[in-house]
Amino acid sequence: EGVFVNQGKNSLTDGVINRSKRMMLDTLGVGLLGTRTAVFNKALKYSQLFTSRERSSVWGQSDIILPPHYAAFVNGIAVHSMDFDDTWHPATHPSGAVLPALLALAETLPSQPSGLDLLLAFNVGIEVQGRLMRFSKEAYNIPERFHPPSVVGVMGSAAASAKLLGLSPEQCIHALAIAASSAGAPLANAATQTKPLHIGNAARGGLEAARLAQIGLKGNPAILDLDRGLGVYYKDYSPSAMADSAVRAYKWILEDQDVAFKRIPAHLGMHWVVDAALAAREKLQNAVGKFDLSQIRHVTLRVPPSKYVNCPLPATEHQARHSFQFNACTALLDNKVTVASFGDAQIGRSALKELLGKVSLETPEDNLPSFDKMYCEVEIATHQGPSYTARCDTFYGHWRKPLTLKHLVDKFRVNASSVLCTVGVEGVIDVIGNIERVADCSILGSYLRMTSNQEHLDRMRIL
Amino acid sequence: RAIHKSAVEAPEDTVTASFGKFISEIKPQHLSPVVLHRSKRMVLDSIGVGLIGSTTDVFELALQHCQNMYAPGDSSSVYGHRGIRLSPILAAFVNGVATHSMDFDDTWHPATHPSGAVLPAVLALSDMMPANNKPSGLDFLLAFNVGIEIQGRLLRFSNEAHNIPKRFHPPSVVGTMGSAAACARLLSLDPIQSSHALAIAASLAGAPMANAATQSKPLHIGNASRLGLEAALLASRGLEASPLVLDAVAGVAGFSAFYEDYVPQPLQSPGNDSHMFLLEEQDIGFKRFPAHLGMHWVADAAASVHKILVGVGPGTVSPAQVEDILLRVPKSKYINRPFPESEHEARHSFQFNACTVLLDGEVTVQSFTPAAMNRPDLHALLSRVRLEHPNDNPANFNRMYGEVQLTLVGGDTVKGRCNTFYGHWRNPLSNDSLRKKFRSNAEVVLPSEKVERLIEVVEDLDQLRDCRNLLSQLQ
Numbered sequence: 057e058g059v060f061v062n063q064g065k066n067s068l069t070d071g072v073i074n075r076s077k078r079m080m081l082d083t084l085g086v087g088l089l090g091t092r093t094a095v096f097n098k099a100l101k102y103s104q105l106f107t108s109r110e111r112s113s114v115w116g117q118s119d120i121i122l123p124p125h126y127a128a129f130v131n132g133i134a135v136h137s138m139d140f141d142d143t144w145h146p147a148t149h150p151s152g153a154v155l156p157a158l159l160a161l162a163e164t165l166p167s168q169p170s171g172l173d174l175l176l177a178f179n180v181g182i183e184v185q186g187r188l189m190r191f192s193k194e195a196y197n198i199p200e201r202f203h204p205p206s207v208v209g210v211m212g213s214a215a216a217s218a219k220l221l222g223l224s225p226e227q228c229i230h231a232l233a234i235a236a237s238s239a240g241a242p243l244a245n246a247a248t249q250t251k252p253l254h255i256g257n258a259a260r261g262g263l264e265a266a267r268l269a270q271i272g273l274k275g276n277p278a279i280l281d282l283d284r285g286l287g288v289y290y291k292d293y294s295p296s297a298m299a300d301s302a303v304r305a306y307k308w309i310l311e312d313q314d315v316a317f318k319r320i321p322a323h324l325g326m327h328w329v330v331d332a333a334l335a336a337r338e339k340l341q342n343a344v345g346k347f348d349l350s351q352i353r354h355v356t357l358r359v360p361p362s363k364y365v366n367c368p369l370p371a372t373e374h375q376a377r378h379s380f381q382f383n384a385c386t387a388l389l390d391n392k393v394t395v396a397s398f399g400d401a402q403i404g405r406s407a408l409k410e411l412l413g414k415v416s417l418e419t420p421e422d423n424l425p426s427f428d429k430m431y432c433e434v435e436i437a438t439h440q441g442p443s444y445t446a447r448c449d450t451f452y453g454h455w456r457k458p459l460t461l462k463h464l465v466d467k468f469r470v471n472a473s474s475v476l477c478t479v480g481v482e483g484v485i486d487v488i489g490n491i492e493r494v495a496d497c498s499i500l501g502s503y504l505r506m507t508s509n510q511e512h513l514d515r516m517r518i519l
Numbered sequence: 520r521a522i523h524k525s526a527v528e529a530p531e532d533t534v535t536a537s538f539g540k541f542i543s544e545i546k547p548q549h550l551s552p553v554v555l556h557r558s559k560r561m562v563l564d565s566i567g568v569g570l571i572g573s574t575t576d577v578f579e580l581a582l583q584h585c586q587n588m589y590a591p592g593d594s595s596s597v598y599g600h601r602g603i604r605l606s607p608i609l610a611a612f613v614n615g616v617a618t619h620s621m622d623f624d625d626t627w628h629p630a631t632h633p634s635g636a637v638l639p640a641v642l643a644l645s646d647m648m649p650a651n652n653k654p655s656g657l658d659f660l661l662a663f664n665v666g667i668e669i670q671g672r673l674l675r676f677s678n679e680a681h682n683i684p685k686r687f688h689p690p691s692v693v694g695t696m697g698s699a700a701a702c703a704r705l706l707s708l709d710p711i712q713s714s715h716a717l718a719i720a721a722s723l724a725g726a727p728m729a730n731a732a733t734q735s736k737p738l739h740i741g742n743a744s745r746l747g748l749e750a751a752l753l754a755s756r757g758l759e760a761s762p763l764v765l766d767a768v769a770g771v772a773g774f775s776a777f778y779e780d781y782v783p784q785p786l787q788s789p790g791n792d793s794h795m796f797l798l799e800e801q802d803i804g805f806k807r808f809p810a811h812l813g814m815h816w817v818a819d820a821a822a823s824v825h826k827i828l829v830g831v832g833p834g835t836v837s838p839a840q841v842e843d844i845l846l847r848v849p850k851s852k853y854i855n856r857p858f859p860e861s862e863h864e865a866r867h868s869f870q871f872n873a874c875t876v877l878l879d880g881e882v883t884v885q886s887f888t889p890a891a892m893n894r895p896d897l898h899a900l901l902s903r904v905r906l907e908h909p910n911d912n913p914a915n916f917n918r919m920y921g922e923v924q925l926t927l928v929g930g931d932t933v934k935g936r937c938n939t940f941y942g943h944w945r946n947p948l949s950n951d952s953l954r955k956k957f958r959s960n961a962e963v964v965l966p967s968e969k970v971e972r973l974i975e976v977v978e979d980l981d982q983l984r985d986c987r988n989l990l991s992q993l994q
Binding site: 095098099101102105106200201202203206233234236237238239240241242243244245246247248249250253254257264267268271272273274275276278279282284285286287288289361362363364 | 577580581583584606608685686687688691718719721722723724725726727728729730732733734735738739742749752753756757758759760761763764768769770771772773774775776777852853
């Protein structure tokens with residue numbers, strides 16, 4: 057594994073470059089939007105206890121700098137704060153654990169890395185996560201014990217940071233070993249305000265591991281081989297060595313397995329149920345001519361079994377993002393689910409609560425808890441008699457049906473514009489679009505700090 | 520700004536809520552004399568091993584890391600390093616690393632190293648508090664004991680925890696939780712914030728056993744200390760997490776993620792009179808030399824063999840006399856190392872510690888230096904060692920034993936057995952022995968007046984009005 061991290065730039069294929077740039081753009085967009093959340097603000101206030109000689113940017117803040125570890129921490133939190141970031145198969149949120157660490161680290165290096173250096177390190181971080189998840193069958197299903205970003209995310213961050221730092225193969229191995237001792241957060245904190253910290257902690261833990269390895273700290277060099285190494289996080293664990301990357305044509309996982317980008321800031325499973333609910337709603341509307349809530353007698357959702365996204369009556373935005381019931385009902389009520397759907401006022405609507413009271417869940421045997429195999433079905437039973445059912449096997453944005461470039465960039469623009477001025481927004485799009493040709497990636501940091509005038513005014517008003 | 524009422528209050532009858540309530544409502548008067556006495560012994564020993572630990576390579580590395588990353592925060596002391604102050608989180612980190620750097624720190628049953636995860640965080644937090652609001656010695660001791668108690672309670676939630684660990688290194692699991700609890704107590708968080716501190720800490724817990732016997736192991740304690748402190752600070756700023764983190768919820772793992780079997784029990788709320796702290800029923804083991812606890816049994820067994828041989832012969836055991844060395848020990852992979860190559864491995868090697876005692880009569884701090892480790896005589900003895908794992912010798916610090924059977928050239932055998940080493944909770948170190956260990960450790964970095972003053976201050980800790988007297992002696 058240490059030798060892999062060490063390899064060179066010409067092994068990035070066009071397919072991988074294209075896909076990973078999409079991931080970087082989406083991650084920056086959701087991160088920027090996420091810097092306006094409550095959890096981000098708590099983490100930022102906390103992190104401002106620390107100062108250092110090294111300074112790294114906080115996305116969407118024109119004048120706040122933090123020690124690199126804490127910049128990685130808060131920016132990582134921002135990325136996952138609304139559950140709006142990318143998802144892979146086997147399941148994890150790969151980019152949020154890696155990109156914040158790399159950008160924070162890049163700002164501290166004596167000579168600025170090129171865009172291609174950054175892109176390569178990013179892909180190393182993604183690839184390592186993908187490889188590690190393939191060591192167990194457990195990883196292929198929706199998790200039940202450990203939240204995957206907290207297990208493989210910190211390893212990816214360590215690998216990516218080690219790559220950018222140019223560590224030797226031996227040091228890379230120790231970076232991974234040290235990172236393993238920071239891995240593993242229980243799933244119980246998903247659907248709470250602490251979940252975003254899993255990504256923030258993964259980013260900073262991996263960065264720290266790489267820096268400790270750089271100054272000579274050693275861990276167990278067989279950390280990935282041993283059951284009592286990374287194997288502790290899995291019930292079944294069968295590691296295999298990576299292919300020799302000295303061979304020219306390295307086969308990146310990202311080439312074969314794309315990520316999913318979210319259209320809704322909610323757990324990935326929600327996307328299926330929303331698309332199914334919208335389709336069922338449309339069927340009802342087409343049949344009856346007008347959609348009216350009072351027509352609905354009962355709603356049945358057929359979903360895969362997964363306790364932490366089965367929440368009949370969510371009380372917080374975090375629970376709402378992890379609730380089949382909430383997302384289905386919001387879709388039925390509003391004919392859309394957006395960023396705004398998760399505000400306190402929206403969650404508390406009496407019409408919504410009334411509809412939630414009419415929902416029941418079924419978990420058919422053929423509906424497997426895997427993001428590659430699951431489906432959702434929504435059946436609306438009406439008082440008049442007829443039922444309207446729709447099923448979604450693959451939502452738009454899933455890796456089987458990827459977002460078009462236009463829609464991906466649109467999502468980024470909407471997110472980023474809530475925080476950055478137009479110059480900043482377009483600047484990021486431009487830099488990422490051409491990243492493999494950018495000589496000095498510090499320009500990216502400058503754009504990420506270009507907050508809009510309105511933002512500036514708003515903040516001054518608060519002061 | 521409207522006050523955002525926490526929408527995630529735990530119903531009163533959950534295990535998680537009971538822990539939050541305990542932490543928040545426990546008071547100094549609940550500390551019994553036995554608990555006061557035992558915990559002060561722990562504080563003393565922990566400071567001592569931390570002071571000597573601040574001379575190790577791994578400590579130096581951790582310190583360098585913190586100083587590289589962060590400009591000097593001016594609040595918290597670093598063991599044995601005058602003139603260096605770090606921010607509280609980082610002070611907790613490096614002092615925790617120091618405490619565990621030589622595997623010299625205390626061990627409890629069920630197995631963990633409780634003090635190193637808690638004391639550095641409580642010290643750092645005390646340093647951080649404003650001058651006109653420093654905790655009293657009793658507040659300090661209470662917070663320390665909360666941190667220990669929570670660890671003990673959590674370890675009793677599973678059968679797995681009763682044996683020598685195989686998967687997660689216990690300090691990285693319960694230590695982080697203990698640190699969070701202690702800091703929540705010192706910060707006077709309310710019951711709900713206290714339970715969120717535990718939940719936030721759970722997401723920072725857990726390191727694999729594979730890094731034991733490596734240079735990274737001490738970071739498990741350093742991280743437990745600082746991350747628990749961090750969790751409490753985040754909770755104090757309103758961060759919320761799972762209100763069911765300690766409860767067993769089918770399909771969604773909380774703290775249960777770290778165990779194969781998990782049956783949580785609520786903590787009784789401290790009544791008006793007393794709370795039975797676990798430390799009252801189950802004392803701590805203090806180590807006499809810096810190595811894994813299991814080594815102490817074989818060392819004492821080997822010592823009686825050494826005594827017999829040396830009494831009879833020329834004053835030392837010579838490899839030429841020895842045909843075979845048989846160790847009867849519990850089965851535990853990470854402390855079975857025939858030829859350790861680093862000091863970290865040597866501290867986790869039945870073979871190394873037994874042979875060192877056969878040669879020298881005892882294991883000391885010096886036994887792990889490169890010179891001592893490379894001795895040809897030692898290597899000669901090591902090559903004659905074999906291990907047996909009798910069925911009646913479980914991998915459990917409460918029930919294991921160590922047996923050393925030497926077969927001399929010529930056929931005679933000499934046997935030694937240790938059921939309970941001196942320092943184990945069944946045969947605790949006397950106060951004199953504990954102070955002797957403390958002096959020997961602390962004098963490596965502090966002048967003897969400071970060393971004596973520390974002993975006095977800790978002895979009277981519960982009477983101290985202001986814990987600054989303690990804090991100022993550590994550097």
